[in-house]
Amino acid sequence: APRLVVAVDGPSGSGKSSVCRAAARELGAAYLDTGAMYRAAAWYCLDQGVDFDDEDAVAVAVEELPLSISTDPDHQTVTVGQADVTDAIRGSAVSEAVSEVSTNRRARSLLVDAQRRIIDEAGVVVAEGRDITTVVAPDAPVRVLLTASAEVRLARRGLQLGGEQSAESLHRQVLARDAKDSTAVNFTEAADGVAVLDSTDLTFEETVASLVDRVRAVR
Ligand code: C5P
Secondary structure (H helix, E strand, O other): OOOEEEEEEOOOOOOHHHHHHHHHHHHOOEEEEHHHHHHHHHHHHHHOOOOOOOHHHHHHHHHHOOEEEOOEOOEOOEEEOOEEOOOHHHOHHHHHHHHHHHOOHHHHHHHHHHHHHHHHHHOEEEEEEOOHHHHHOOOOOEEEEEEOOHHHHHHHHHHHHOOOOOHHHHHHHHHHHHHHHOOOOOOOOOOOOOEEEEOOOOOHHHHHHHHHHHHHHHO
16 A cells, blocks of 8 residues: 555543544554553653653663564554563553653654664555644644544543543643643644544544544545
8 A cells, every 4th residue: 555644643541542543543554652652651660760850861772772662553552672562551650651651752763763763664645642733743634633623632641541540630630741741742732734623522433533534535
């Protein structure tokens, strides 16, 4: 299949991951969850006992990161060295630490390079994160900012975690992470040429269909 990059950005809880995975399945495309790469990097820093106040140490850890991530939308596996971290990177320890990686400029540039390599090899790929439409793949023929009202995002995130934490601590955590992340990348406003897909009043299926339609329109 000819190369085609579908770039999707959005805040946490916008439903990006499930929407993009489903769209990739429907399109027979690869799927790249760049947030999982930042999360794997944070997991590695925690595992290695890296001091998050030491920016150089964080960057060096990301440079050495033995990361492998699958781009099969049906089998999302993330490994760091010999460790399968697919589940561990979703835990609260990693969620709380991940902004230490994403606000580190050298770490970001290393991960962006890695993401571009994966996208280049994938051919047709749906790639999602915070800076895909602006930094990683600004030339992508389909660029979408997936949004939803804060209320809906927090509700969806709560459903996703299934009561691991109290709603209140969850809200605090998500808002704090978005606030911290937004110091490194702007993912709340669409850049020039980026379409806004607001899913607040859409069902999951409608949101997926809207994304798939945009891809079919350029294919
Ligand atoms: O999408 P997800 O919530 O899994 O992303 C985890 C974290 O990774 C974000 O909170 C953000 O700090 C970082 N991230 C990023 N740029 C991306 C994707 C994720 O900074 N393209």
